[in-house]
Amino acid sequence: MSSSAQKHDVFQAIADPTRREVLRLLAEKERPISEISAHFPISRTAISKHLHILSEAELVSGKKVGREKIYHFQPEPLAKLKQWLSFYEQFWNNKLLKLKHIVEDGDDGLNIVEKGEKSK
Amino acid sequence: MSSSAQKHDVFQAIADPTRREVLRLLAEKERPISEISAHFPISRTAISKHLHILSEAELVSGKKVGREKIYHFQPEPLAKLKQWLSFYEQFWNNKLLKLKHIVEDGDDGLNIVEKGEKSK
């Protein structure tokens, strides 16, 4: 199966602070909805909706056990985030790449002045 | 200054696909609003609002040059995202940590067998 008609992706799923906290709780260990919602000032129903959204993004998955629904954390979608991030890591890890870009773009770079440097 | 009363953080800022694309364009090189909006099917005003949000999250910054406003990419806030992500990397990079958790939680772990590993 693995429905690709997902309305919520990982970027949206982690945008909400409550959902991030839910994720952290589930990363620790799997828990039923009521246990999760006990950690928050909002209603159980609200938490249930958040779990639904996390579930759409495949960051969590729930299995019904007796009358409880036990949710557990699924890290896979975060790889996509990591991948997205990796593109931008150049910009803060490797300052030399800035120069490289300037060269490749055909800019002669003569008047480029880095922060705190004098231009002449 | 550096107002800390920011309504939008980096998590929310990158939740929107259009904003992610704007970021990518600005990571390539700095550009005025009109040039950015030329890449999208939506109005210049809409793009301007997205830039405002990215700016609140300090992912971009704009300087006025003549009648144009030139925006450029600022990678710093992404470090926060990277930091957030790093916590979860254990879960897909380092499978052994699973065992560690089991041990620390007091679970005897006797019948736990990792994928593809021999139990002894």
Next chain:
DNA sequence: ATTATATAAAACCATTTGGTTTCATGTCAA
């Protein structure tokens, strides 16, 4: 069998979001 528990589902609501259109303003060019 009855009651309490755990969740699901639906209706509802205020605010935010992502977009639009319209109007105003500052700057460059002729």
Next chain:
DNA sequence: TTGACATGAAACCAAATGGTTTTATATAAT
């Protein structure tokens, strides 16, 4: 100085978001 251009700002709008309350259903416990 008169347009044209680039942006800003405001009013407006539909849909999505994040919450609520109410009602229903399945399971567990007594």
